[in-house]
Amino acid sequence: MGKQIPIKEDLFTWPSAAPQLIGGRCPECSEFHFPLQQNCPSCAGRKVDSVELSRRGKLWTWTIQNFVPPVPPYTGEVKSFKPFGVGYIELPEGVVVESRLTVSDASKLHIGMDMELVLEPFRIDEQGNEIISFAFAPIATY
Amino acid sequence: MATTNSNDIAIIGVGLYPFGRHHDVSAIQMGVVAANKAMDDAGLGWRDIQVGYVGSLSVMMPETMTKFLGYTGVPISKMFNGCATGGNLLLNTANAIRAGRADIGICIGLDKHPKGAFSAGESMDSTGLPQWYGEVGLTVNPQFFAxxxxxxxxxxxISPATLTRTAVKAFQNGELNPAAWRRSALSADEIDSSQMVCDPLRKYHFCSPSDGAAAAIVCRADIAHRFSGTPIFLRAGEFVTRQYGSIDVQATSFSARATIGASEAAARAAFESAGIGPEDIDIVQCQDTEVGHEIMHLAEIGLCKHGEQEALIADGATSLSGRLPTNTDGGLLANGEPIGASGLRQVHEIVRQLRGVAGPHQVQRELKTGLTHVYGFPGSSCVTILSK
Incomplete structure (x- = not known):
């Protein structure tokens, strides 16, 4: 029986019943970014604080990825590929983050809708472990 | 009004290896052909070339072209800035001349790509984007553009009909242009019934990677009269990378605080440097990786207000007979994109349109000033302004 493994350490709080993305906040210019990096991409400051970002936000834009992304780097299912939703979600901190969406039906997505962060299995690795990644889900539908 | 760099640099020759799929021809060979054509256009030879800049994604060291052009010892430097490469090659050749390193230079873009969306490859390291981002399928340019x-x-x-009108126009221009890759016009119905790639963009709303090369010969404007090619002057050229907050390709996050994008920044700087405004532009070649970006770039460059494209395009303003002919050679949609060469294809087209020798797709009125604009990953843009 495999384990559940996050796709990347320190990308989101793990394990967590109410997961949050881990981003950066610059104490100089107060801008946020995701994922956390060394220098502030806004003011080029050299000190950045790690912050847990809000779980909820609004869908800023979206699309449906209808074809298999180039492999590599894509490591998801190819033979049984199913189109997936992708969007940018505006968080209350004033940062807009890119994410997969749990919804892949264009008729169920509209700009401005309320979204919430969830963690979900992305793929099974060779050892049978579930690789866990993040996605945003419409709040109304679950 | 005299500005810092107006009219001191002339383009005296342009050459193109038509874009398309050329399985049996190497990128280097295409580059050599484009360079020879540009030299023929200017009426000079490889021994006259004193400096050069070459750009390619697929060829590691395109200066190996000197093997075929002649081992004259000329300094040829490579640069690559993604889709913005071509414009930056022209700027750097001009700057080498301005710096007094040479009187005559050449810039050559050449490339060759496999079919399908560009891939970052196994490692994401060279993209500056995280590995997990590629693994989950977020590093896909069409997705971002959509x-x-x-x-x-x-x-x-902006309506979906405006997306399709832009594609119809591109393939109409391609049908007229003997050097274009896609030479068949497509109806709005054919475009609207093509496969949905990334909503709202369909297959025929996109360009494809292709093979090809383009070159330009640049010299000090005060010696341009010595050569046979009708000179076109480089009034301004600006290359920029993005500022934080801009919505430029690609981004794991950006700021909700509105910031101008790379294209807008490059265009503003170029207009300021040229001492003219968007109202002075008679013809434009802008980055149309897909129709959405042609539409957005028209406003980002300053050629119309945001939202005005809906009426402008319905009125045919961007067609060959319109007020602002755009991507007159069919653009990327009809020519495909060999990344390193694409910007110089735009320069080739503007030079020939301003000279009045473009061919069947020649704009049928007096053109004085044109603009080229390239844009792409990782959020960089180059704008040049060219005048008779």
Whole structure:
């Protein structure tokens, strides 16, 4: 029986019943970014604080990825590929983050809708472990 | 009004290895052909070339072209800035001349790509983006382009019909242009019934990677009269990378605080440097990786207001007979994109249109000033302004 493994350490709080993305906040210019990096991409400051970002936000834009992304780097299912939703979600901190969406039906997505962060299995690795990644889900539908 | 760099640099020759799929021809060979054509156009030879800049994604050291052009010892430097490469090659050749390193230089873009969306490859390291981002399928340019136009349509009232009109225009121009890759016009119905790639963009809304090369010969404007090619002057050229907050390709996050994008920044700087405004532009070649970006770039460059494209394009303003002919050679949609060469294809087209020798797709009125614009990953843009 495999384990559940996050796709990347320190990308989101793990394990967590109410997961949050881990981003950066610059104490100089107060801008946020995701994922956390060394220098502030806004003011080029050299000190950045790690912050847990809000779980909820609004869908800023979206699309449906209808074809298999180039492999590599894509490591998801190819033979049984199913189109997936992708969007940018505006968080209350004033940062807009890119994410997969749990919804892949264009008729169920509209700009401005309320979204919430969830963690979900992305793929099974060779050892049978579930690789866990993040996605945003419409709040109304679950 | 005299500006810092107006009219001191002339383009005296242009050459093109037509874009398309050329399985049996190497990128280097295409580059050599384009360079020879540009030299023929200017009426000079390889021994006259004193400096050069070459750009390619697929060829590691394109200066190996000197093997075929002649081992004259000329310094040839490579640069690569993604889709913005071509414009930056022209700027750097001009700057080498301005710096007094040479009187005559050449810039050559050449490339060759496999079919399908560009891939970052196994390692994401060279993209500056995280590995997990590629693994989960977020490093896909068409996806980003689709999301940007999706938001833009929502914000500025651009309709799906305007996307398709832009593609219809591109393939109409391609049908007329003997050097284009896609030479068949497509109806709105054919475009609207093509496969959905990334909502709202369909297959025929996109360009494809292709093979090809383009070159330009540049010299000090005060010696341009010595050569046979009708000189076209480089009034301004600006290359920029993005500022934080801009919605440029690609981004794991950006700021909700609105910031101008790379294209807008490059265009503003170029107009300021040229001492002219967007109203002075008679013809434009802009980055049309897909129709959404042609539409957005028209406003980002300053050629119209955001949202005005809906009426402008319905009125045919961007067609060959319109007020602002755009991507007159069919653009990327009809020519495909050999990344390193693409910007110089735009320069080739503007030079020939301003000279009045473009061919069947020649704009049928007096043209004085044109603009080229390239844009791409990782959020960089180059704008040049060219005048008779």
């Amino acid at each position: 999301m940007k136009i999706q938001r833009y349509m929502h914000e500025y009232g």
